[in-house]
Structure formats: C-alpha cells, structure tokens
Amino acid sequence: MAITKTMHMKASGKGKIDVHLEHAINYILQPKKLGNANLTGGINCLPDAAYEQMKATKQMFGKTGGRQGYHFVISLKPGEGTPEIMYDIAMRFAEEAFGGEYETVVAVHTDRNHLHAHIIINSVNMVTGYKFQYHEGDWKYKFQPITNKLCEEYGLHITPAEYSKEPKNMARPQWERGRVFSKWIEQDARFCALHAENMEHFIFLLEKQGFEIKQGEHIAVKVPGMKRFKRLDTISEDFCRENLETMFKYGDASLAFPVDHAMPLIPIRKTILTPYQRKCYVRMYRLRLAEKKRFTYKSAYLYEQIRKMHELQEEYLVVVKYDVKSFVDLVHLKFRLERVDKELCKIQKEMYRDRASQKRACKTAEDLAFFEASEDDYRERLEQVKLQKKDNHKKLKAMERCLERDGSTLDAELEYRIPVGNMDELTEVTRDEIPRNPHRQTEDLVVSQVISEDITDEIAADVGDRDTADMKLPANKADYMRMSVAEKVFCYPFDTKGIESAFEMVRAYFEKIDMDTGFHSVYEEAKLLSDYYEKQKAEEFIGERAERVIETMKLLGIDAGRMAEYSTDVLSEVFSFGDMEYFAGIKLFNRVIDRLEINMEQQKRYEVFDRIYEEGMQKKDYKYDRYIR
Structure with a gap:
C-alpha cells in the first residue's frame, strides 16, 4: 500500500559539507534506476543542475551548515499504478507539501517490483531563506494524508493516517486494533440482533458472547483490549434503538450466520505431535473452538487473543520445523537463532565494507564501469542476506513469544476457561444453539431463536477416509517433480474435495510415491497448490462475470465505445457489482474494457468505475434498509 518515508541529509564532517546532498541527487537520477520510463522533474530547478542551484541558494542566505536537504520516498503496492501515475502523484505531492518555495527534484524508479518516487528538497527556503522544519507528527498529520488523498483519486491502496484524527496520544497499533474490533463487534451484534426476540434478549445474547454492556440512551459494549466502551450506533446506524426494534420484529434469523475471525487450523495428524508441539497446537485449537462454541466460551471476550492468532501459527510452525520437544529445546533454539542473527549481521556489514572498498579502489573509467556492472549481482546477494535476516528474526520473535507464553497467567487462564481433551475434528463439533430468551415465561421456543440447520453438517467431511484413487x-x-504447478492443481480433485483437504491429499500421495512426508514438506506443497487453485478460481470468476456483463450490454443495445456517456444508474445495473470488494470490482471493470477494446485512459477508467461502484453500493444499502424496515 502507498507509504511515504521521510529522511534527511546531515552536513558532512569531512570534505565537502554538502556531499550527502550531492550523492543523494546523483543516486535518484541514475538511468538504470529510471528505466525506460525516464521520468524526472524539478520544481524551481533543473534536475541536472539541482545540486548547483541548491548550493547557490544556501550561499545566498548564508545557510550552508546543518541539515543539507530532505529526502522523501513514496512507494506503491507491488503491481499497482504506472510510472506516469507515480510521477503525477510525486509532483503534486511536492507542490502541495512544500508550497513551491523549495528547490525540488523528483524521480520515478522502476527497478523494483513496486513503483516508487524519490523527492529531494533543499533545506533552505528559496523565498524566505528559512530552513525547512520537520516536526514530530508531520508524517501522520501532514505528509501521509497528502499521499492518501492523491492515491485515492487513482483507486490505489493507501496507508491510513485517519487515526491522526483521534487523540494525539493514540498509537497506531491501538488505532488499528480499535478498527478491527469495531468490525468484529458489528458482525457479532448483527448476528445477535437477527436472532433476538426483543431488546432484553439482545442484551442477554451480547453478554453470553462475552461483551461488557453499558446501557442508557445508547447501547455501548467493551471487551478486553479496548480502552473504553464503544457505542453500537456509532459503528452502524442499524444499532440505534429504533432500528434494533425493527430488526427484532422483521429480521430473518435464517439469514444470519456467525462470522469466524480466527484463521483456519492446519489439518494434521495430531498423533504425531510431541507433547510440547501438541501444547502449541492446542493454543490455536482453543481459539477456534471458542468461536465454534461462541456462547459457551464467550468468544467476544477473546477478541484480543483471536486477533493475534497468526502469531500462534508462526510459533507452532517454527516449533514443528525445528522439532522442539521440550522447554529446554526451545531455549536452545532461541540461542541458536540469535547466533545466526549475529552471523548474518556480520556478513551484511562485511558486504557493505567490501563494496565501499571496491568503489574507493576505482581509479579509471574502466574500473568504474566494471564496478557499476557488478551492481546488480551485489544487490541480489545483499537482498538474499536481508531476506534470511528477516526470516530468522521472525522465527526468533516467535520463540521469544513461546517462552513468554509458557509462564504467562493469560495462557493459564485460557486453559482454565477452555479445557481441551482429545481435540475432536472441528468440522464434527456442532455450534452452540442460540440461547433462549430467559425473560420469556413460556417454555416454547420461537423459530427465530433456533438455528434452522447445523451449518457444520454442510461442510463436515471425513478427511481420514480420503485417498488418491481419483487423482490423475x-x-x-x-x-x-517435472510437472508445473498448474498441471499438479489440475490432477488433484480440488473441485470436489475443496482446498481444506489439500494437506491430507498431498500427504497421502507423497506416501504412495515415496516422497518426504515430513510436515514442512507436505505443508509447503499443499499451500502452493491451494494458493494457485484459489487464484485460478478467482480469475475464472472474473472472466465469467465479464462475459455476463458483455452479454447484458449487447441485450440492452449499449454502445461500448460510448460507455462513459451512459447514466450511472444504467451502468450500475449492467455491472451489478453487488457484494464484490472494491478492488475485485476494478479488476472486473478493466477486464470488460479490455475485452471490448474500448479506448479509455487509465484515469478515466477509475473515474467511471468509481461512479458505477458507488451507485451500486447505494442501491444495495437502500434495498437493505427496505428489507429491515
């Protein structure tokens, strides 16, 4: 997602005082970084003469010391945007952020898998002679919001800075946690409201799920991990008292399904686990079980733990990969990973030192050309070392969390709250029935209080009985080993057995052909195949929807070449985005435009799509409002 980074260049203590500024400008203007796009620009200066002009400005105002310049980098999500879009965003950012009063150089780099633009400004204002001031909080309150605004115009992913509207002492993780919890609260509250008979029953169901309730003119809830109560009607207008009464009266409980937030468990044979590995697996199993039995174990009370379930999975995978069998093994593994981290840091520093020595040794143009020719190989080796460091650091953090959990009171509390015995297959564990209204005097249960069918019956399958008989x-x-991923996916019966059975199918087949059936080998292959299959099905879905849209346009006699001229209402009916996510909708819209070979610029595409998508969402909200009323 689009992110703005900010750096500064200090005065050099040796040689030229502004050498860092000169090197930075030379770096961002390298032709191999610019690629074929070759997009550079300047504000109040020429890119090729920027250093000399900035230097002259400093001398004119007598401000040659201290910080020499500021370096901003705007990066897009891999695969998003074009060099032209990136250039437009960077130039407009510079104009808005610096008010046209600083010499500024802009360059778009295309040498990585993500587009990014470098922006370097002089530290001295060419109008007033004052030095540029960067204050704490400027990223949050000033610079990132500008990037977000510009990227939203192009429909690009952003890095939200909205949390800056909250109190200044709110840290980003706390803000993000609040956003996640608000979404989860909305889903659970809607589930309870559609099953509740009346307000008393609704409050009772919320409490049974683990919410702390505060009532008055408004209903507010709180769970561990939240600083203060959250009003339901600020999350959604559906939860004001008047609308809730409508939902109790007209809501269709058969359409309400509980939303699970914990990630699916990795299917394994639990009998092969050592006692310590089983303990790590149980931590994940316990949270999935809590969501299955959300009223029995008060799943909302566990929001904070569920939010961090990916950490539990990381810990479990490391424990299994390195065959940790005891707490002592865990400590030894931590020391081992720390040694690896130190060794990788040492290698990285040596690479930096050797590269600097090679550059200093260049005495002729031929030496410099040879040095630059080896840059790609050096960068590739350096990137490999960085990736190893990142992966090792991730494992080290997982081990440190494991050590903390083993002595934590929270882990002991969860063991007490959710006792786990033989760990039955979760697909065979029936969900809680909706608790009856304790305020009702009659013994009969109304239909809306009972889940009509146990939805687990629809997805339950005996994984243990699967074999490879129907595999080609x-x-x-x-x-x-010679087969491509696409050929392998075609041979496995994912269409009939689903990707949840991938692990068992791969393991069974590996046993048959005498391949390594270790957990890590099977898991990596199953994940590779599952990811490819899901991506393939998503592409098929977009393709099918695109064909349907094109057929609809033909039936309605819509001239593809004049699509942008048709009313938003008509185009909304044609595309019928429904519940499609924003970026899936963009993909569908672009697929239709490309299939019809419509000559429409990228910016125009985003503008037309935004109008259609917004209209579709408004119609969806209107239909829903009519439904609940």
Whole structure:
C-alpha cells in the first residue's frame, strides 16, 4: 500500500559539507534506476543542475551548515499504478507539501517490483531563506494524508493516517486494533440482533458472547483490549434503538450466520505431535473452538487473543520445523537463532565494507564501469542476506513469544476457561444453539431463536477416509517433480474435495510415491497448490462475470465505445457489482474494457468505475434498509 518515508541529509564532517546532498541527487537520477520510463522533474530547478542551484541558494542566505536537504520516498503496492501515475502523484505531492518555495527534484524508479518516487528538497527556503522544519507528527498529520488523498483519486491502496484524527496520544497499533474490533463487534451484534426476540434478549445474547454492556440512551459494549466502551450506533446506524426494534420484529434469523475471525487450523495428524508441539497446537485449537462454541466460551471476550492468532501459527510452525520437544529445546533454539542473527549481521556489514572498498579502489573509467556492472549481482546477494535476516528474526520473535507464553497467567487462564481433551475434528463439533430468551415465561421456543440447520453438517467431511484413487497423478516421484504447478492443481480433485483437504491429499500421495512426508514438506506443497487453485478460481470468476456483463450490454443495445456517456444508474445495473470488494470490482471493470477494446485512459477508467461502484453500493444499502424496515 502507498507509504511515504521521510529522511534527511546531515552536513558532512569531512570534505565537502554538502556531499550527502550531492550523492543523494546523483543516486535518484541514475538511468538504470529510471528505466525506460525516464521520468524526472524539478520544481524551481533543473534536475541536472539541482545540486548547483541548491548550493547557490544556501550561499545566498548564508545557510550552508546543518541539515543539507530532505529526502522523501513514496512507494506503491507491488503491481499497482504506472510510472506516469507515480510521477503525477510525486509532483503534486511536492507542490502541495512544500508550497513551491523549495528547490525540488523528483524521480520515478522502476527497478523494483513496486513503483516508487524519490523527492529531494533543499533545506533552505528559496523565498524566505528559512530552513525547512520537520516536526514530530508531520508524517501522520501532514505528509501521509497528502499521499492518501492523491492515491485515492487513482483507486490505489493507501496507508491510513485517519487515526491522526483521534487523540494525539493514540498509537497506531491501538488505532488499528480499535478498527478491527469495531468490525468484529458489528458482525457479532448483527448476528445477535437477527436472532433476538426483543431488546432484553439482545442484551442477554451480547453478554453470553462475552461483551461488557453499558446501557442508557445508547447501547455501548467493551471487551478486553479496548480502552473504553464503544457505542453500537456509532459503528452502524442499524444499532440505534429504533432500528434494533425493527430488526427484532422483521429480521430473518435464517439469514444470519456467525462470522469466524480466527484463521483456519492446519489439518494434521495430531498423533504425531510431541507433547510440547501438541501444547502449541492446542493454543490455536482453543481459539477456534471458542468461536465454534461462541456462547459457551464467550468468544467476544477473546477478541484480543483471536486477533493475534497468526502469531500462534508462526510459533507452532517454527516449533514443528525445528522439532522442539521440550522447554529446554526451545531455549536452545532461541540461542541458536540469535547466533545466526549475529552471523548474518556480520556478513551484511562485511558486504557493505567490501563494496565501499571496491568503489574507493576505482581509479579509471574502466574500473568504474566494471564496478557499476557488478551492481546488480551485489544487490541480489545483499537482498538474499536481508531476506534470511528477516526470516530468522521472525522465527526468533516467535520463540521469544513461546517462552513468554509458557509462564504467562493469560495462557493459564485460557486453559482454565477452555479445557481441551482429545481435540475432536472441528468440522464434527456442532455450534452452540442460540440461547433462549430467559425473560420469556413460556417454555416454547420461537423459530427465530433456533438455528434452522447445523451449518457444520454442510461442510463436515471425513478427511481420514480420503485417498488418491481419483487423482490423475504420475506413479513416480521424477515425473511429479517435472510437472508445473498448474498441471499438479489440475490432477488433484480440488473441485470436489475443496482446498481444506489439500494437506491430507498431498500427504497421502507423497506416501504412495515415496516422497518426504515430513510436515514442512507436505505443508509447503499443499499451500502452493491451494494458493494457485484459489487464484485460478478467482480469475475464472472474473472472466465469467465479464462475459455476463458483455452479454447484458449487447441485450440492452449499449454502445461500448460510448460507455462513459451512459447514466450511472444504467451502468450500475449492467455491472451489478453487488457484494464484490472494491478492488475485485476494478479488476472486473478493466477486464470488460479490455475485452471490448474500448479506448479509455487509465484515469478515466477509475473515474467511471468509481461512479458505477458507488451507485451500486447505494442501491444495495437502500434495498437493505427496505428489507429491515
């Protein structure tokens, strides 16, 4: 997602005082970084003469010391935008952020898998002679909001800075946690409201799920991890008392399904786990079980733990990969990973030192050309070391969390709250029935209080009985290793058995052809196949929807070449985005435009799509309002 980074260049203590500024400008203007796009620009200066002009401004105002300049980098999400869009965003950012009073150089780099623009400004204002001031909080309150605004115009992902509207002492993680909890509260509150008979029953169901309730003119809830109560009607207008009464009266409980927030468990044979590995797996199982039995174990009370379930999975995978069998093994692994981290840091520093020595050793143009020719190889080796450091650091953090959990009172509390025995298959565990209204005097239960069907019956399957009889896979390892991912996915029966059975199918097949059936090998293969299959199905879905849209346009006699001239209301009916996510909608819209070979600029595409999508969402909200009333 689009992110703005800010750096500054200090005065050099040796040689030229502004050498860092000169090097920075030379770096961002390198042709190999600019690529074929070759997009550079300047505000109040020429890019090729920027250093000399900035230097002259400093001398004119007698401000040659201290910080020499500021360096901003705006990066987009990989695969998003074009060099032209990136250039437009960077230039407009510079104009808005610095008011046209600083010499500014802009360059778009295309040498990475994500587009990014470098912006360097002089530290001295060419109008007033004052130095540029960067204050704490400027990123949050000033610079990132500008980037967000510009990126939103192009429909690009952003890094939200909205939390800056909250009190100044609110940290970003706390703000993000509040956003996540608000979404979860809305989903659980809607589930309870559609099953509740009246307000008393609704409050009772919320309390049974683990919410702390505060009532008055408004209903507010709170769970561990939240600083203060959150009013339901600020999350959604559906939860004001008047609208809630309408939902109690007309809501269809058969359409309400509980939303699970914990990630699915990795399917494994639990009998092969050591006692310590089983303990790590139980931590994940316990949270998934709590959501299955949300009223029994008060799942809302566990929001904070569920939010961090990805950390539990990381810990479990490391414990299994390194065959940790005891607490002592865990400590030894932590020391081992720390040694690896130190060794990788040492290698990285040596690479930096050697590279600097090679550059200083260049005495002729031929030496410099040879040095620059080896840059790509150096960068590739350096990137590999950085990736190893990142992966090792991630494992080290997981081990440190494991050590903390083993002695934590929170872990002991969860063991007490949610006792786990033999860990039955979760697909075989029936969900809680909706608790009856304790305020009712009659013994009969109304239909809306009972889940009409146990939805787990629809997805339950006996994974243990699956075999490879219906797979079209080769009979030996060599032939299988030569297959592409696409060919492998075609051979496995994902269409009938689903991706949740991927692990067991791969393990069973690996046993048959005598391949490594260790957890890590099977898991990596199953994940590779599952990810490819899901991506393939998503592409098929977009393709099918695009064909349907095109057929609809033909039936309605819509001239594709004049699409942008048709009313938003008509186009909204044609595309019928419904519940599609924003970026899936963009993909569908672009697929239709490309299939019809419509000549429409990228900016125009975003503008037309935004109008259609917004109209579709308004119609959806209107239909929903009519439904609940």
